[in-house]
Amino acid sequence: MSSRMAGATLLRHLGPRLFAAAAEPASGGLAASARGIMLPAAARIFPARMASTDAKQVAAEKPEEAAATEQSDTKNAVASYWGVQPRKLVREDGTEWPWFCFTPWDTYRADTSIDVKKHHEPRTLPDKVAYYAVRSLRVPMDLFFQRRHSSHALLLETVAAVPPMVGGVLLHLRSLRRFEHSGGWIRALMEEAENERMHLMTFLEVTQPRWWERALVVAAQGVFFNAYFVGYLVSPKFAHRFVGYLEEEAVHSYTEYLKDLKAGIIENTPAPAIAIDYWRLPADATLKDVVTVVRADEAHHRDANHYASDIHYQGLKLKEAPAPIGFH
Incomplete structure (x- = not known):
């Protein structure tokens, strides 16, 4: 695919999102109109950066809620090594599975019927x-x-x-x-x-x-x-x-x-x-x-x-x- 065709395809997909707000009447002048157009589109394209900005605003306004949010994000980051949140597992009684180092299907009942004194006599x-x-x-x-x-x-x-x-x-x-x-x-x-x-x-x-x-x-x-x-x-x-x-x-x-x-x-x-x-x-x-x-x-x-x-x-x-x- 040529660069021109790739650009046209990208514009066809992103165009409606970028300029959907252009048809709405602007009430605050040119700056307000530009802000009304770009912010929704930017939020769609760069959700991580926008979320980070929102988190900083919350931290400035409500420190307790910001701390709880940061703690939750940290916990999710630790639990999800590859950036993909694992599905929640439960025990047989329905309680949440607390371990990430092994799963319920890795567990087993050990066979304790063993010969403790068994020994292989060295020959060679x-x-x-x-x-x-x-x-x-x-x-x-x-x-x-x-x-x-x-x-x-x-x-x-x-x-x-x-x-x-x-x-x-x-x-x-x-x-x-x-x-x-x-x-x-x-x-x-x-x-x-x-x-x-x-x-x-x-x-x-x-x-x-x-x-x-x-x-x-x-x-x-x-x-x-x-x-x-x-x-x-x-x-x-x-x-x-x-x-x-x-x-x-x-x-x-x-x-x-x-x-x-x-x-x-x-x-x-x-x-x-x-x-x-x-x-x-x-x-x-x-x-x-x-x-x-x-x-x-x-x-x-x-x-x-x-x-x-x-x-x-x-x-x-x-x-x-x-x-x-x-x-x-």
Whole structure:
């Protein structure tokens, strides 16, 4: 389309709006007539700028109403990241859904019928390397955190959420390069990463990390992300086996957490609201219930990653063996 045709089309659409007020009689001279013509049109073409001007006028005349309007606009801006106001969601009882980090259809009831003592016996050399590498990390963690389980859980979840994201990204890129399906493993790994992140968001409601714990997380994530990235490129079998053993340690850590809760060493406080909605827990759920469902999630991650490593051990590709349904 030429520039002349484009200009004619624009004029045809905007002309009636710009000059609709021209036919009305002017009562205040030339300036009033021009103002009567241009203001309605400008309000249509530049609604954001006109709204901003109106807001300033309200602020000057009614400070309380202006403050309420500004607060409402700020809340909407935070809730709507892309500038599109999300639709309002509700719970089953009709109350408003308060979370923006997950939706009602992301929630589920955790399957707590797990084998807590399940262990994959290392057979090959890579399996033994992965197993003893994870076991060696447990010693400094136990010395550092002692029985401060909530702080241990915070650090554990910041690390545990890294491997599935790395694996999912690398599988995604390989799927694009080779023009092939992934057998559902990309989605499964991304779901695991999101589930681990929700564990972190839950324990943030239980305890807040100190500055040196935050620094430790930054250092650990920087080292672990790059090391796991290289490890997954070299051997996905080894990488998944490593995560499987890492999740075995997570199950052990949460089992110790539950022991102290049951013994009364740690106060069994009410469950955070975010945990009640995410795992569909009863309204009177406690911290013990939260730790129980988190431990069940970690057990499922353990089994899925050992399964993924076994697939590579058998010489298969992940796309040739479907991912477990309901990864978390």
